[in-house]
Amino acid sequence: MKLRLFPQENKALELLTEMAAEFHHGVSTLSEILGTAADGRDRLVEELHERDGRLSGLHFALMTHVRTSFINPLPREDLFQISRYLVEGGEKLDGAAELIALNGVTRFSDRASEQLEVINRQTELTRDAMGRLESLEDLDEYCIEMLQLAKRSERTHRIWISELMRDYKPAVYMRHRDVANQMIGATQDLRRVANHVGQILVKES
Structure with missing residues (x-):
């Protein structure tokens, strides 16, 4: 653990942790949407x-805090x-849900569940990592696992799109593809979080 010359204000890390937790809850909500009939989705x-x-x-709130906090x-x-x-x-999670509702997307591929499993794990890891940014302990493992999950997600996306092209007519294909693209976008943004944490590790080492 690094020694600090000055006391640290941890409110910013608490906000990041809370954001990652909110993201994680959003994954659960999107999973419910996928498993709910079209006429029951509006509330979710x-x-x-x-x-x-x-x-x-x-x-x-984080922007305001870091601008006004001395430390x-x-x-x-x-x-x-x-x-x-x-x-x-x-x-992007929200966008996926809205597209599902607007376009009446049904009969989801197993690939959708696979992507949600990846996003769920990414958000769990990210939530835990945010609280360790002060000490920078054990974050190498976080970066490595996030990279592995991102590669899995990219492969799942390629297979999903290929299956959609094979199995559906163009109009239906495009509705499912748009949802798939939102979901892969969410995994990529979480990978960007991990990449930035990696940059911090290099910079602070």
């Missing part, structure tokens, strides 16, 4: 809209960048 879609709004609110656990630009990636990933 609205719930995910609200979670997306809370993520944005936490992001702006921060990490450079302001690093805290902002991680927060921004979490917000963007949450927006």
